[in-house]
Amino acid sequence: MKIKIKLNRQWQSVEVDPVKRLVDVLREDFRLTSVKQSCGEGECGSCSVIVDGNLVCSCLIPVIKVNGSSIVTLEGLSKDGRLNYVQRAFIDCGAVQCGFCTPGFIMASYYYIEKFGNSDEKKIQEYLCGNLCRCTGYLSIIEAVKLAIKYREQENGSIHSG
Numbered sequence: 315m316k317i318k319i320k321l322n323r324q325w326q327s328v329e330v331d332p333v334k335r336l337v338d339v340l341r342e343d344f345r346l347t348s349v350k351q352s353c354g355e356g357e358c359g360s361c362s363v364i365v366d367g368n369l370v371c372s373c374l375i376p377v378i379k380v381n382g383s384s385i386v387t388l389e390g391l392s393k394d395g396r397l398n399y400v401q402r403a404f405i406d407c408g409a410v411q412c413g414f415c416t417p418g419f420i421m422a423s424y425y426y427i428e429k430f431g432n433s434d435e436k437k438i439q440e441y442l443c444g445n446l447c448r449c450t451g452y453l454s455i456i457e458a459v460k461l462a463i464k465y466r467e468q469e470n471g472s473i474h475s476g
Contacts, residue, residue: 315329315330315331315332315378316328316329317329317330317332317339317377317378317380317381318381318382319380319381319382319383319384319385320383320384320385321340321344321346321385321387321390322385322386322387322389322390323390326344328343328344330343330377331377332376332377332378333376333377333378334376334377335372335373335374335375335376335377336363336365336372336373336375336376336377336379336380336385337349337351337361337372337373338351339377340363340372340385340387346387346388346389348387348388348389348417349361349363349372349387349388349417350414350415350417350418351373352414352415353373354373355373355374356371356373356374357444357446358415358418358445358446359371359415359418359419359422359444359445359446360414360415360417360418360445360446361373361418362417362418362421362422362445363385363386363387363421364385364386364421364424364425365380365383365384365385366383366384367384369421369422369425386421387417387421388401388417388420388421391420391421391424398424399462399465399466399469400420400423400424400427400458400459400462400465401420402462402465403458403459403461403462403465404416404419404420404423404455404458404462406458406461407454407455407457407458407461408454409454409455409457409458411447411449412448412449414449415445415446415447415448415449418445419442419445419447419455422441422442422444422445423442423455423458423459423462424462426438426441426442426459427459427462427463427466431463431466432463433459433460433463433464435456435460438456438459438460439452439456442455442456442459
């Protein structure tokens, strides 16, 4: 079946089995390797992407469910070769180690900031509890989210009340 999606701001189509998981289509058919397959059960957040404005685990979604949808992956956050504010903050805070969970954390952090913009540490922790990391621990990730909020405010020239 031919599936058409708006992937990282560009319409794309691909001939695939309609029950193939979105994570597999993104990795295998579109070669977007930031989307990681880990648990396969929606428990770890490594495969997180944004579909039609909602953060989802792509390992749980058959591609037929996103036909006609807009999908954003980590690759779609940067524009014109310039890293997104969340990507920059993760680098600046050293919030990466092996890097396997990093794309999912960045996508969840981006979604959280765009939706809530709240720099309260407890709220950040609660929101990111669906993402698992085995290497860094969470302190540098929480710090990266706080810094990303500051970067976003600087870019937008505004202060987001939390």
